[in-house]
Amino acid sequence: MGAVAACLAIVIAVDGILAPFSGGMIVSAYAYGTDEEITTAGAVMNSGTISDSGEMKGQPLMFYLSGKDIAAVRFSCKNQQINFGDWTEKRDEYGNAQNFTVAYGEDESEYYYLTISWVPNAIIRELTDNEDSTIAALPEEMRNDIIVMGITFENGKTTTKAITISLLDDGRFFASFDDYQISEEDTFINRPDSEAIGAAPVIEDNYKEADPNEPEQIVIPNSITFTGTIIDNVIESLVPIILVDVEENSGLSYDKVLFELTEEQKIGN
Known part of the structure; x- marks a missing residue:
């Protein structure tokens, strides 16, 4: 019992010594x-x-x-x-x-x-x-x-x-x-840090009413503007997400882009 107590005392002491340095x-x-x-x-x-x-x-x-x-x-x-x-x-x-x-x-x-x-x-x-x-x-x-x-x-x-x-x-x-x-x-x-976007992408009109056959203009504040077709659904997630099929002549290198929307955009305000 004495040996066990001594070992325990050592463990506690070492833990006490190391704790301040963590x-x-x-x-x-x-x-x-x-x-x-x-x-x-x-x-x-x-x-x-x-x-x-x-x-x-x-x-x-x-x-x-x-x-x-x-x-x-x-x-x-x-x-x-x-x-x-x-x-x-x-x-x-x-x-x-x-x-x-x-x-x-x-x-x-x-x-x-x-x-x-x-x-x-x-x-x-x-x-x-x-x-x-x-x-x-x-x-x-x-x-x-x-x-x-x-x-x-x-x-x-x-x-x-x-x-x-x-x-x-x-x-x-x-x-x-x-x-x-x-x-x-x-x-x-x-690689250098990206710039902050400051806000969710601004989409013309209500994305729920977007024509899946017609490109919509999408504006990322303080960044870029491009056109793309909004695929007619919101990916089920913890946050509202839409998938955009980017127009070839939009100047954006990606073919498809995911965007998170604000709650206001999700309900169409």
């Missing part, structure tokens, strides 16, 4: 909506799937971070796209980008409302534009992706985390969250 640098990631923690072991996401035809149901991955005193996070997505939404409406938002930096702040209660959505536009384009394409036939670099997060705390300390995402043969998505060591091969992290 600096509260523990950050976790959770799937938005289900609040399921995304761990190092990983899990199949139950929030969205994609079919061989490119039809997407739900949201493949929307997550939020949890921690203490996070000053800012720089997000870098390697292959697909991500967007950032602030439900508190206090921060700039970023839509369908690959690299951007988000200010968090000391108020930990707000972190739940800072959501990052992974948007597999490249996968959707390949499956919808190529009739012979299937999920199983997609190249590995398209079926796998990583979002690297450079996290800076209020005390100046930093840490690097990453979420890895894989598309399974059955159209579901697998994600895991862990520490990450940046290497020289991670050149995608050096």
